[in-house]
Amino acid sequence: MDTAAVEVVDLVKRYGTTTAVTGLTFSARRGAVTALLGPNGAGKTSTIEVCEGFRRADGGRVRVLGLDPVADAAALKPRVGVMPQSGGVPTGARAAEWLRLMASFHARPIDPRLLLERLGLTSVAATPFRRLSGGQQQRLSLACAVVGRPELVFLDEPTAGLDPQARMATWDLVTALRGAGVAVILTTHHMDEAERLADHVVVIDHGAVAAEGTPAELTGGRREVCFSTDADVDAARLEAALPRGGRVGSRDTADGRREYTVTTEDPDALDPEFLAAITAWCASSGVLAEDLRVRRRTLEDVFLQLTGRELRDQ
C-alpha cells in the first residue's frame, strides 16, 4: 500500500507531428491532493488521459496504483474515478438517473441522494443533462467520479466555469475526499485553486514540469515590495540603496505606467527597515510610489517567473 497513487516518469505524448508532453515526470501520493497547474495547452489533459488509460503513452513509464493503465485497465477501473473536462453523459439522461447508473456499476457505492444533496443538485435530480447549467453538469460529473468510493480520482478542470458557491462545494468535496484517504489528482489553471487545495503542485508548461513542490515551497513563503509609478526609476540606483541587497524588476502595466517589484535573496532581509529604505530612496529621487505594498508571492508570480508568461492570459 505504500506505492505512489500515480507515478509518471519521462512521459511523452504526441499527436501527429505535435508533441504535447515532452518527458514529464512527477508522482502523486495516496491520501493527498496533487494539482497539475499550467495554462491551457500545457499538456495537463494529455497527461491525465494517459494515466486514465484513455490514451497510450508514446514514451516513458506510467504506473497508477502500481499498475499499468492500459494493460491492467480492468483491474484499475473499479478503483479509479474519472471526471472528464466536459460531457460524458447522454444528453437525454436525467441527473439522478445517470448517477444511480454509475453507482450500480460498483459494489459499495455512496448513496446517490447524499451526493446530489451535497453538490446542490437535488432540485435538478429529474432534469435531463442537456438542460443542466454548465456548472450543474460539472458537479454531476464530479459526483459520478466519486460515487463508486474510489481510491484515486482524476478531476480534469473540476471548477472550470463554476460560480463561486459551486466552486466552494467542489473544493469542500475535494477536501473531504483527501480527509478520507482518497488520492486526488486535478488539473487547473487557477493558481488560487492549487494554493487552496493541493498538497503538492506540479507546474506544467510546454509539456514538461517547470517546477513542483508544496504551495509554500514553490512560493518560498517569500514577500516582495511592489509599487507603480509614471516617473523614471533607475533600477540600479535603487538596488544600490537597499540595505542588504535586493533585485528590482519591472513590467509595463495596462494603464501605461511601470510596475516595479523589489525582491530579496534572503527572505529575512525584507524587514521594516528595507521598506523604509525604498521609500527614502523614492523621496530623494522624486518618485511618487503608487499602490505601494508588501505582498506574499503567489503561484501566479512563480509561474510568471518560470515561464515569462501569465497563467490566465493563455
Added chain:
Amino acid sequence: MTEHTFTASAGAAAAPATGGDDVSLFAPAPGAAPMWRMVASQAGMELRVMLRHGEQFLLTMVIPVLLLVGFSLTSVLDVGEGPRVDALTPGVLALAVMSTSFTGLAIGTGFERRYGVLKRLGATPLSRFGLLAAKTLAVLGVQAIQAVVLCTVALALGWSPSPTPGSVLAAVALVLLATAAFSSLALLMAGTLRAEATLAGANLVYVLMLGLGGVLFPTSGFPGPLEQAASVLPVTALSSGLRAVLTEGSPPSPGAFAVLAVWALVGGLLASRLFRWD
C-alpha cells in the same frame, strides 16, 4: 434547500469538526458490481433514453403505425394481392426492426461517441462487451414493444396471420438475425463517421429502404436488375422472409437467412475492426 446545502458545505470546509461523517462516507471501498447487474442497469438506461427520444420515437413507433393504418385503410398504394393489411404487416414489422436496430442505434451511438459518453463509460467497470450486451438488450426490448403495438394495430385492422409454432419460431429467428445484421452496420457507421454524418446517413438509409426494400410492396414488381439488387438488402430479406412466414404460411427461403447472415458477419467484422470509441 440548495442555499442551505452550500452554506453548510462551506462551513464544513472551514472547520473540519464534521469530518468524521465524511471519512466514513468517502473512505475508499472500491469494487465492481456483478456483471449481470451492470448490464441490466445499462440496458434499462439505454431503453429509457431510446423511448424518451422524440425523433427516435417518430421513426420507431409513429411512422410504422401510420404506414400500417394509412395504407391499410386507403388504396393509394398497390400492395399486391389479398387483404391489404395482410400484405402490409410483415413489411412494416421489418421496417420497425430496422428503425430500431439500425437507424436508432446508429444515431444514438454516434452522438454518445461525440459527447464522450462511450469514452466515459470506458472508464467504468462496465466492459465493452457489457456495453454491447446492454445495447442489444435495449434494442430487443424496443423491438418487443414495437411488435406488440404493431401486431395489435394490425389485428384491429383485420390482419389474419396463420401462426404455427414453426412459423413464429422462424419469424423470431429472422428478426434476431436481422437485428444482428442491422446493429453491426449501425455500429460500423456510428463508430467511424462524425455524428452529423451518421445522423444524415442513417435517416437517408431509412428512407431509401422504405422505398426499395420491399417494405410496403413486394419487390417482385420491380424491373429485373433492380429486383435482384434489392433482394440482397437486409431489409428486403427480412420483409420477404416475414411475408412468407406470416402471410403465405410458408417457410422463409434459405436465401433470406443467408443474406442476413452475410450482412451480420461482414458488418460485425468491420465494426469490430474499425469502431472508434472517441
